[in-house]
């Protein structure tokens with residue numbers, strides 16, 4: 206089980222107090238927030254909890270911990286299921302920032 210967790214998420218859990226701002230660099234989160242709230246909220250919701258049934262909950266720690274960030278980046282870039290591809294609309298930096306912002310919804314203290 207522990208092997209599923211990426212180092213960054215482990216850090217988020219065990220270097221308390223833990224929150225999203227500490228887990229991810231603030232500037233990357235800020236850029237990701239802007240991209241996410243412009244392009245992603247229609248399906249993923251502003252808090253990552255999913256606005257449509259087909260969308261995974263980005264607040265789900267097990268979901269986030271069991272998928273590498275590169276897999277998310279590729280899904281966002283090329284599209285997955287009904288999610289459109291973003292590679293022609295967002296720069297690589299914008300896509301990575303949005304992915305990290307999305308992953309950070311699961312970096313909350315336990316009990317959400």
Ligand code: HEC
Pocket residue numbers: 240241244245246247248249259260261272276277278280281285286287288289291303304307
């Ligand atoms: C039209 C609705 C829609 C929009 C807009 C959208 N997504 Fe998604 N997203 C989905 C759906 C649906 C899935 C689940 C795809 C599947 O597994 O079939 C998904 C999956 C994901 C995943 C998980 C990918 C994986 O490997 O399982 C991430 C991360 C993600 N979206 C991030 C984003 C980001 C970042 C944006 C904005 C740039 C975005 N999404 C915009 C609908 C959307």
